[in-house]
Amino acid sequence: MAFNPTALNLPQYxxxxxxxxxxxxxxxxxxKKHLVLTPEEWVRQHFIQYLILIKKFPxxxxxxxxxxxxxxxxxxxxxxxFNTSGERIMVIExxxxxxxxxxxxxxxxxxxxxxHKAKWLVVTNGLKHCYxxxxxxxxxxxxxxxxxxxxxx
Numbered sequence: 001m002a003f004n005p006t007a008l009n010l011p012q013y014x015x016x017x018x019x020x021x022x023x024x025x026x027x028x029x030x031x032k033k034h035l036v037l038t039p040e041e042w043v044r045q046h047f048i049q050y051l052i053l054i055k056k057f058p059x060x061x062x063x064x065x066x067x068x069x070x071x072x073x074x075x076x077x078x079x080x081x082f083n084t085s086g087e088r089i090m091v092i093e094x095x096x097x098x099x100x101x102x103x104x105x106x107x108x109x110x111x112x113x114x115x116h117k118a119k120w121l122v123v124t125n126g127l128k129h130c131y132x133x134x135x136x137x138x139x140x141x142x143x144x145x146x147x148x149x150x151x152x153x
Contacts, residue, residue: 006039006097008126010046011054030062039096043126044078047094057081057150077112081120081150089153090120097126106130122147 016027017037025034026045035041044064051057063080081090093109095101101123109123113134121141123130132141 005042006126008043008046008097009128010050010126013046013049013053015045028064030059030064039098040078040094043097043124044094046126047092047124048079051079051081051150055147055149077116080116080118083153088116088118090122091116091118092122092124095123095125099125101125101128101130106132120147120153 018025018027018034024037026037026041027033028035028045028048030048048062048064051062052059061082061084063077063082065076065078077091078094079090079092080088081092083089091109091113093105093112095105099105106121106123109121113121117136119134121132121134129147131144131147133144134141
């Protein structure tokens with residue numbers, strides 16, 4: 001099975017990719033394990049490296065695929081970022097490159113964030129990135145062109 005990665009609108013990183021039982025695996029440096037390399041995982045791993053290496057996010061404050069309860073259903077957030085006080089400050093929803101970032105996708109991420117109450121909401125398919133600053137008290141959000149570095153959050 002040939003591995004044919006999609007070029008993303010993110011810097012390239014030297015990932016550790018292996019082939020086992022005719023499946024490709026990518027090493028996740030945050031969780032310290034090999035994961036099946038799906039198109040969504042390809043985006044997630046690139047975005048994580050972007051956060052750590054470009055935007056100066058501490059690796060120790062990144063939670064990947066954390067569980068949450070929404071309307072009595074178990075869901076998972078792709079990436080949740082914490083501050084040094086342990087508060088959730090950012091929720092990131094990753095989609096495969098073939099999935100367009102639509103209102104429905106943004107609404108899904110917003111529902112997850114209604115549980116987390118993070119100030120930042122990010123939706124990415126690796127090609128397009130949407131960054132929004134959330135004002136939970138006023139129940140509104142503002143799209144931002146560029147994600148600030150971690151120290152400026």
